[in-house]
Amino acid sequence: MDRKSSLQALMKGPLAPLYFCIGSPVVGNPTQYMVEAAFDALGYCGRYLTIDVDAEELDPSIWGLLAMNFAGGNVTAPFKQEVLTYLDELTESASLCDAVNCITRKSDGTYIGDNTDGKGFLQSLIAVAPDLKKRKVMVFGSGGAASAIVTELALYGVREVVVVNRTEAHAKTLVNNLEGISRTQLKVDRWAGTYQIVENDLVVVQATSVGLFQPGACIDVAFAPALQNVIACDVVFNPVETAFLKKAKSAGCLTLDGLGMLVNQGAIAIQLWTGKEPDKALMRSSLEEAFAVC
Numbered sequence: 644m645d646r647k648s649s650l651q652a653l654m655k656g657p658l659a660p661l662y663f664c665i666g667s668p669v670v671g672n673p674t675q676y677m678v679e680a681a682f683d684a685l686g687y688c689g690r691y692l693t694i695d696v697d698a699e700e701l702d703p704s705i706w707g708l709l710a711m712n713f714a715g716g717n718v719t720a721p722f723k724q725e726v727l728t729y730l731d732e733l734t735e736s737a738s739l740c741d742a743v744n745c746i747t748r749k750s751d752g753t754y755i756g757d758n759t760d761g762k763g764f765l766q767s768l769i770a771v772a773p774d775l776k777k778r779k780v781m782v783f784g785s786g787g788a789a790s791a792i793v794t795e796l797a798l799y800g801v802r803e804v805v806v807v808n809r810t811e812a813h814a815k816t817l818v819n820n821l822e823g824i825s826r827t828q829l830k831v832d833r834w835a836g837t838y839q840i841v842e843n844d845l846v847v848v849q850a851t852s853v854g855l856f857q858p859g860a861c862i863d864v865a866f867a868p869a870l871q872n873v874i875a876c877d878v879v880f881n882p883v884e885t886a887f888l889k890k891a892k893s894a895g896c897l898t899l900d901g902l903g904m905l906v907n908q909g910a911i912a913i914q915l916w917t918g919k920e921p922d923k924a925l926m927r928s929s930l931e932e933a934f935a936v937c
């Protein structure tokens with residue numbers, strides 16, 4: 644938004660809607676830069692603030708944000724679960740995966756929490772796999788990102804999802820919590836030694852935290868040579884081409900990076916807040932610009 648319109652809003656109202664990103668630590672989180680670029684391009688006068696919240700001050704911090712009528716915001720680690728209790732309503736996704744990353748103030752002044760991580764991932768995946776419902780999806784990991792992804796895959800009605808995790812008990816809990824929400828077959832597989840990926844037509848999702856800011860690190864998996872029609876996805880977005888994606892590419896897989904998911908989850912949030920469709924290419928280039936600084 645240009646300075647003149649901004650001044651107009653300041654002097655004559657309505658005041659600019661305010662948005663937040665809370666977490667700890669939040670230095671290094673580029674969401675504000677991406678959202679501000681999208682707001683500007685839309686001519687939307689919203690202001691977005693990144694706030695590092697001390698865990699012991701979470702309660703007054705959240706009540707303060709709600710009391711000051713913030714129009715919405717993002718929640719990142721480690722508060723995605725704690726924030727649930729402060730909200731008036733949860734979407735199905737947020738309630739199923741027991742985590743909120745996006746909050747929106749409704750017109751009646753109440754706050755609704757959503758989880759857009761899995762939705763953002765699903766959008767990226769459907770774009771390259773229109774036959775997704777017929778596929779088997781293997782998800783490595785059982786933390787927040789994996790849980791959001793498995794939830795959306797099940798709600799979408801994918802044929803089969805197999806969850807593989809270093810700590811098998813976490814995978815079992817994830818699957819048990821989602822049992823029966825759709826006709827998707829949800830299974831757990833054991834991860835002992837190097838996990839061999841040998842089936843054609845799979846979707847393989849690297850949803851652990853391995854590889855973030857560690858260009859050479861990769862989960863302990865091996866791809867059979869010359870796999871047919873396999874899509875390998877990573878949730879890790881920095882580096883964009885992770886060691887996992889390089890390994891998958893050299894085995895002949897189509898690859899999908901974590902930046903697309905990050906852009907899509909942000910775009911869903913902006914749609915919820917403004918009712919407008921943001922420019923995703925601009926959002927992606929803003930993230931690339933932000934990561935180039937680190």
Ligand code: NDP
Pocket residue numbers: 720760763783784785786787788789808809810813850851852853855862878879880901902904905906908
């Ligand atoms: P969590 O801490 O909730 O979960 C971490 C997961 O990684 C667990 O399943 C853990 O297994 C597993 N893990 C950790 N270390 C290893 C290891 N050495 N070998 C195998 N598995 C391991 O993290 P999140 O789920 O919140 O985040 C995961 C990643 O997703 C992060 O890199 C985050 O930045 C990214 N992310 C990306 C988004 C995007 O838009 N692209 C959105 C949200 C997150 P265990 O259960 O055994 O501990």
